[in-house]
Amino acid sequence: MIYLDNAASTAVHPDVVKEMLPYFDVQYGNPSSIHQFGRKARKAIQKARKQVAALIGAESNEILFTSGGTESNNTILDGVLKSSGEPDPEHIITSSIEHEAVLQPCKDFENVGIKITYLPVDEHGIVNPDEIANSINSHTVLVSIMFANNEVGTIQPIKEISEICKKYQIPLHTDAIQAVGKIPINVKDLGVDALSISSHKINGPKGIGALFIKKGLTVTPQILGGGQENGMRSGTENVASIVGFGKACEIAKDKLSDNISHFHSLYSSLLTKTTKEITHVKLNGHPEKRIFNNIHLTFLGVNGEDLIIKLDEHGIAASTGSACSVHTQKASHVLKAMGFNHEQITGSLRLSFGYMNTLDEISQTVEVLKKVVSELRSVSPYKTKYNF
Numbered sequence: 001m002i003y004l005d006n007a008a009s010t011a012v013h014p015d016v017v018k019e020m021l022p023y024f025d026v027q028y029g030n031p032s033s034i035h036q037f038g039r040k041a042r043k044a045i046q047k048a049r050k051q052v053a054a055l056i057g058a059e060s061n062e063i064l065f066t067s068g069g070t071e072s073n074n075t076i077l078d079g080v081l082k083s084s085g086e087p088d089p090e091h092i093i094t095s096s097i098e099h100e101a102v103l104q105p106c107k108d109f110e111n112v113g114i115k116i117t118y119l120p121v122d123e124h125g126i127v128n129p130d131e132i133a134n135s136i137n138s139h140t141v142l143v144s145i146m147f148a149n150n151e152v153g154t155i156q157p158i159k160e161i162s163e164i165c166k167k168y169q170i171p172l173h174t175d176a177i178q179a180v181g182k183i184p185i186n187v188k189d190l191g192v193d194a195l196s197i198s199s200h201k202i203n204g205p206k207g208i209g210a211l212f213i214k215k216g217l218t219v220t221p222q223i224l225g226g227g228q229e230n231g232m233r234s235g236t237e238n239v240a241s242i243v244g245f246g247k248a249c250e251i252a253k254d255k256l257s258d259n260i261s262h263f264h265s266l267y268s269s270l271l272t273k274t275t276k277e278i279t280h281v282k283l284n285g286h287p288e289k290r291i292f293n294n295i296h297l298t299f300l301g302v303n304g305e306d307l308i309i310k311l312d313e314h315g316i317a318a319s320t321g322s323a324c325s326v327h328t329q330k331a332s333h334v335l336k337a338m339g340f341n342h343e344q345i346t347g348s349l350r351l352s353f354g355y356m357n358t359l360d361e362i363s364q365t366v367e368v369l370k371k372v373v374s375e376l377r378s379v380s381p382y383k384t385k386y387n388f
């Protein structure tokens with residue numbers, strides 16, 4: 001198999017597995033316990049918190065462990081609303097291309113009268129920072145704009161957006177789940193107040209993630225109980241996963257520049273070969289302002305889901321890019337917001353790389369793509385339109 005769906009999830013790094021194992025059957029103490037077992041588990045969590053903080057330039061007491069990206073996003077949105085003290089109706093600004101883990105909570109807030117502004121994007125999927133300034137009003141409690149888009153890979157001008165938010169004293173959250181480990185991120189330089197991370201996108205285990213909350217930002221806890229995580233998230237900590245996530249962050253930090261150049265070479269090779277070998281292919285997302293472990297293409301006259309099935313038959317794992325479409329059968333809201341028509345949306349394919357992918361796998365993938373795209377086009381309803 002050639003796995004090119006690393007934006008959906010990644011293999012757990014062998015060093016991460018090694019680091020996690022003792023916390024299942026040797027160091028299995030409850031971190032709240034006073035005895036040695038408890039102290040060792042507590043220490044392991046402290047170490048992991050430092051490793052996560054170091055990857056994004058935060059302080060370790062600004063890191064809250066969560067069950068993953070979805071919970072991090074829900075926690076910040078809900079937690080800021082609950083602690084805002086703003087007169088009703090409160091207002092949140094976000095974009096029309098966010099992940100469902102931001103959009104669905106926002107839809108839910110609208111049902112109880114909270115106002116949400118969904119900013120449009122240009123054809124590359126970029127938000128215009130001026131539109132943020134124009135949308136802020138006296139009820140605005142939070143701006144939440146994703147860092148890198150999970151479908152097309154476009155990066156938003158987060159630093160520029162944070163300067164606007166600072167001017168109006170509105171906290172800024174960014175869902176950086178696809179950006180962490182793919183580009184250098186420093187929360188202090190960026191000036192963000194909150195940032196979401198997910199472990200399973202960076203070769204850590206699933207079901208664990210973190211929310212960076214800048215010191216001084218008040219966020220009401222969502223889960224009440226024994227007061228773990230400094231009262232921010234009660235419940236006995238998932239020690240083994242926290243340890244694994246910490247190690248994954250350490251590796252991501254150490255290998256960041258190697259990984260970035262590796263992704264660049266895979267990306268360039270795939271793009272050059274595909275556009276040379278196959279006609280009527282279009283690159284989606286911004287050509288430069290992007291994460292390079294993601295390449296999103298439209299093959300005109302082809303149905304993306306048929307393409308994925310054919311690729312799978314040849315041992316290549318790919319995606320259309322929107323995990324939610326699998327559950328809802330809806331056309332991608334991201335591509336729609338970028339102004340794509342039905343044909344461009346249905347013909348799209350996302351290939352996303354991990355550190356283990358090789359240039360040889362890229363060459364094999366292009367050969368298979370050439371074959372399966374041609375097969376699908378031979379029976380395409382657009383056959384005459386494009387003279388396939």
Ligand SMILES: Cc1ncc(COP(=O)(O)O)c(C=O)c1O
Binds near residue numbers: 008146178323
């Ligand atoms: C941009 C973005 N936000 C949020 C999530 C959800 O993260 P998790 O799977 O850790 O809940 C994902 C996962 O695909 C994502 O890509």
